[in-house]
Amino acid sequence: MILRSLLLRQGRFALPRSTLIRPFRRYLASQIEETYTNPHQHQQFIAGADGDATKSQAATSLSAESEVLDNDPVALNYALQQHSKAVTGKIGSMVEPHYRPHELLSNPPSPKDITLELLMASQSHIGHSTSLWHPANAKYIFGVRGEDGHPIHIISLDVTAAHLRRACKVVSGVTERGGLVLFVGSREGQARCVVNAASMSKGCHLFTKWIPGTITNGQQILGKCKKKVVNHKDEEVKGFEDQLIQKAAVKPDLVVCLNPLENYVLLHECALNNIPTVGIVDTDVNPTWITYPIPANDDSLRCVQLIAGVLGRAGQEGQAVRRELALTGQLPARQDHGLEPPAEQETDERNSRDKEHGRNLLQAGDV
Amino acid sequence: MRKLTLHPQIRATLLPQTRITPPSRRSIHYVPPLTYDDSFRKQGIPGLLSPDGFRIAWTDYQASMVQKLNELTAGEPYEDAHVKQLALQFARDPTAASLFNHASMAHNNHFFFNSLSTSPMKIDRIPTLQQSLSNTYGSMETLQGAFLDTAAAMFGPGFVWLVWARSLDNPTSGVQRRGAWRILTTYLAGTPYPEAGYRQQGLDMNNNSAASYNAYTNGQPTNYVGAFGSWSQSGREQAKLPPGGTNVMPVLCVNTWEHVWLRDYGMNGKRRFLKDWWEAVDWSQVESLAPMEAKQPLEFQRA
Numbered sequence: 001m002i003l004r005s006l007l008l009r010q011g012r013f014a015l016p017r018s019t020l021i022r023p024f025r026r027y028l029a030s031q032i033e034e035t036y037t038n039p040h041q042h043q044q045f046i047a048g049a050d051g052d053a054t055k056s057q058a059a060t061s062l063s064a065e066s067e068v069l070d071n072d073p074v075a076l077n078y079a080l081q082q083h084s085k086a087v088t089g090k091i092g093s094m095v096e097p098h099y100r101p102h103e104l105l106s107n108p109p110s111p112k113d114i115t116l117e118l119l120m121a122s123q124s125h126i127g128h129s130t131s132l133w134h135p136a137n138a139k140y141i142f143g144v145r146g147e148d149g150h151p152i153h154i155i156s157l158d159v160t161a162a163h164l165r166r167a168c169k170v171v172s173g174v175t176e177r178g179g180l181v182l183f184v185g186s187r188e189g190q191a192r193c194v195v196n197a198a199s200m201s202k203g204c205h206l207f208t209k210w211i212p213g214t215i216t217n218g219q220q221i222l223g224k225c226k227k228k229v230v231n232h233k234d235e236e237v238k239g240f241e242d243q244l245i246q247k248a249a250v251k252p253d254l255v256v257c258l259n260p261l262e263n264y265v266l267l268h269e270c271a272l273n274n275i276p277t278v279g280i281v282d283t284d285v286n287p288t289w290i291t292y293p294i295p296a297n298d299d300s301l302r303c304v305q306l307i308a309g310v311l312g313r314a315g316q317e318g319q320a321v322r323r324e325l326a327l328t329g330q331l332p333a334r335q336d337h338g339l340e341p342p343a344e345q346e347t348d349e350r351n352s353r354d355k356e357h358g359r360n361l362l363q364a365g366d367v
Numbered sequence: 368m369r370k371l372t373l374h375p376q377i378r379a380t381l382l383p384q385t386r387i388t389p390p391s392r393r394s395i396h397y398v399p400p401l402t403y404d405d406s407f408r409k410q411g412i413p414g415l416l417s418p419d420g421f422r423i424a425w426t427d428y429q430a431s432m433v434q435k436l437n438e439l440t441a442g443e444p445y446e447d448a449h450v451k452q453l454a455l456q457f458a459r460d461p462t463a464a465s466l467f468n469h470a471s472m473a474h475n476n477h478f479f480f481n482s483l484s485t486s487p488m489k490i491d492r493i494p495t496l497q498q499s500l501s502n503t504y505g506s507m508e509t510l511q512g513a514f515l516d517t518a519a520a521m522f523g524p525g526f527v528w529l530v531w532a533r534s535l536d537n538p539t540s541g542v543q544r545r546g547a548w549r550i551l552t553t554y555l556a557g558t559p560y561p562e563a564g565y566r567q568q569g570l571d572m573n574n575n576s577a578a579s580y581n582a583y584t585n586g587q588p589t590n591y592v593g594a595f596g597s598w599s600q601s602g603r604e605q606a607k608l609p610p611g612g613t614n615v616m617p618v619l620c621v622n623t624w625e626h627v628w629l630r631d632y633g634m635n636g637k638r639r640f641l642k643d644w645w646e647a648v649d650w651s652q653v654e655s656l657a658p659m660e661a662k663q664p665l666e667f668q669r670a
Contacts, residue, residue: 080533080658084616087656091481092450092474093396093433100447 024097029115104302105192108200108309110317111168116157124160124296124303127153127283137287140295153283155295163294164307167278168314170292171254175201175318178334179253182206184266185308187259189301193308194258201315202234204252215251215269222249229339232326239342251275256311258304260285280307395446396433399477401425403485412483415640415647417631424627425480432473439466450474451560458563472556475526479622487649495662496654503548510548514621515641517550522574524624525554529653531616531661546660551615559617618656619648 099121109118119125127133130144130151142156174181181203185194191207198205214221227247229240255270257263257279267289270277279285280303281293297303325331401407407425411418436453440446445453453470457463490497490507497507504510510529518527533546551559575583593599621644628640654662 076660080616080660083658088478088617089451090449091477092399092454092470093436093477094399095447095449096393096395096397098395098447 024099025109025113025118026115028117101302104305104309105196108193108196108313109306110313111165111172111310114161114164114168114310116161118306119157119160119164119296119303122303122306123300124306125155125157126297126300127155129153132284134284134286137281137283137285137293137295140281140287140293141283155283155297160294160296163292164296164310167256167292167294168310170276170278171201171256171311172314172318172321174254175203175315176321178322180204180250181254181256181315182252183256183258183308183312184210184263185258185304186210186262187304190258190304190308193305193312197256197308197312197315200312200319202319203315210263210266212265213269214266215273215275218249218251225249229337232331234323240339242343243339254278256308257290258308259298260289261298264289278311280304394433394437395440396436396450398426398429398433401480403483406485407483412647413485415483415631415643416627420627420631423630424622425476428626429473429476432469432476435469436466436473439469450477454558455560455562458558468556471558474558475553475556475620476622478617479526479620482619482648482652484649484652487647488651490650493650493654496650496657498664499657499661500548511645514550515638515645517552518621518623518641519638521552521554521623523554525552525557526559526620526622527552528559528617529619530559531618531658533614533616533660548661549615551617559615559620561615616656616658616661618653618661 125142127141130153133141133153140155140159142154144151145154146152171181181198181201182205183194183198183201183203184206185191186207186209194205194207197203211221227244227249229237229244231237251273252275255266255275255277257267257277260267260279260281261284267277267279269275271289276291277289278292279290279294280296280298281287281290282296282298285298287293287295294307296307407418407421409418411421416424436450440448440453445456448456450470450473454467454474457467457470460467490500500507500510504513514527514529521527528551530549530551531546532549553559588598591598591600595601621641623637623641628636632640
């Protein structure tokens with residue numbers, strides 16, 4: 001009501017100025033082209049995807065999170081500091097949008113921010129020396145550049161963008177259907193972006209050496225790892241501990257590998273177990289190792305962090321869609337886990353009562 | 368032909384229709400757009416400045432500050448830093464005095480013009496803020512009197528700030544840090560933020576003698592023994608700023624530099640300018656800057 005009378009009384013000059021500066025991620029970008037939307041994207045291909053009775057158990061929440069006290073001085077100090085930074089930090093001049101390296105980790109771009117300018121600025125078009133190339137990815141290569149002694153291959157950025165967008169669709173599709181994504185990046189400096197991407201997609205991460213046999217010999221290597229059961233709201237459900245002892249560790253539904261050359265064992269194990277893989281394919285990498293290759297530069301940390309960030313954001317979007325659907329009762333996740341409902345609680349109460357008295361006696365009348 | 372440092376994207380709509388030469392090198396800092404830029408340009412600030420006065424005080428002056436900032440920061444590692452960060456970083460650096468002055472002045476000037484609008488909201492329409500201010504000053508009239516008298520008594524250019532100052536005493540048994548509204552004066556291009564350290568200019572040397580200045584700078588006791596009090600060991604430790612935080616939050620300021628009011632009010636018009644400015648303050652903007660703890664009802668505590 002206040003705004004309406006303001007316009008009527010003051011006229012159009014009183015209208016606040018709209019922001020004229022484009023967001024930094026699209027600052028140098030060309031016009032946004034239409035992206036393809038699959039008309040079959042909502043089709044359910046997985047059997048048993050409808051809501052199943054075993055999955056809709058009542059959720060027992062974990063221990064309550066520590067609540068922030070209203071009059072905690074540290075919390076108040078922090079709140080004042082954040083408020084001060086937000087309202088006065090940028091007063092004085094308008095700074096031209098520019099690249100800040102830490103933002104790739106603290107605020108990664110999303111799939112809609114993929115532009116050729118961003119890819120080129122992240123050095124993702126720079127391939128290896130022509131003498132080191134793998135001829136199978138000739139179709140990803142734009143041409144040859146460099147001094148006449150040391151020419152290198154240049155990767156086509158439109159091909160990179162198309163493959164990266166496809167990989168984003170794959171990752172978000174997997175997380176939408178409750179799949180587990182494993183992000184792997186074992187080179188130096190890739191740890192942080194790998195962990196970020198995995199936490200956004202609520203998947204798993206690995207930034208050290210892949211132990212050969214983790215999937216094919218998972219019974220041995222992951223035999224003692226912790227397993228838990230979660231409901232459709234991602235809350236842990238107790239009562240399945242006995243059954244989980246026998247269960248094998250969950251295999252990932254998708255593996256994203258940021259340096260395929262060093263992780264060829266992982267990719268081979270995934271292929272043996274029908275696990276699709278997404279990976280960064282440089283000009284010297286064998287593209288047949290990977291299901292959904294992304295032709296890009298795997299030696300540039302900026303390029304790797306960009307791709308990991310974008311894939312993590314895609315996973316985050318898929319998780320958001322899955323959560324929305326779960327809250328309305330539609331459960332697209334697979335229900336073929338083979339778990340039985342937890343046992344009755346009377347025996348547990350009796351055991352706890354016995355332990356309270358410090359003795360484990362059989363009282364008269366107990367069965 | 369005036370060469371103004373305006374962003375290329377907004378240049379075409381704001382400048383008069385004269386031939387514009389593009390800047391010879393890329394600028395990182397540009398004059399920030401005010402919310403009511405178009406209206407101010409054509410009609411001035413209603414009740415305060417004419418269009419010419421606004422042009423001098425904002426358009427030309429801020430452009431010269433920003434241009435000098437670009438020259439001083441070009442090629443340096445801090446060329447991308449925001450203006451407030453530059454002011455705080457170089458406040459105690461005597462070799463970067465020019466950079467500090469221009470950065471602090473750009474920040475203060477923008478702060479001043481942000482609190483003005485085409486249809487300012489009066490304070491009585493924001494009861495929470497009015498109550499909070501009255502808790503400290505008794506009434507809005509008293510605050511107005513104290514504020515404008517302070518500004519009129521300052522000799523020479525500077526800024527007068529209304530700040531929310533948080534008490535640095537150790538909070539007892541979970542009670543939150545208390546605070547109060549204060550009026551803070553800064554001279555020339557001084558900055559009100561305490562993180563700037565020694566550059567706080569709280570003493571006007573025209574109104575003080577050498578003795579009082581010595582007392583101000585050397586107000587240290589001969590020893591620090593004692594279990595309590597602001598000069599004891601524990602007192603001096605408590606008087607530090609919260610980690611990464613601030614204990615002063617400015618919400619309103621008035622620019623008393625002569626070039627702001629000289630054209631419209633004349634040489635003897637400072638008092639009238641201050642009175643007109645108080646009527647022109649948009650208190651909704653002040654309310655958006657005020658922290659949450661300043662707008663909550665204060666509990667009455669016995670002294």
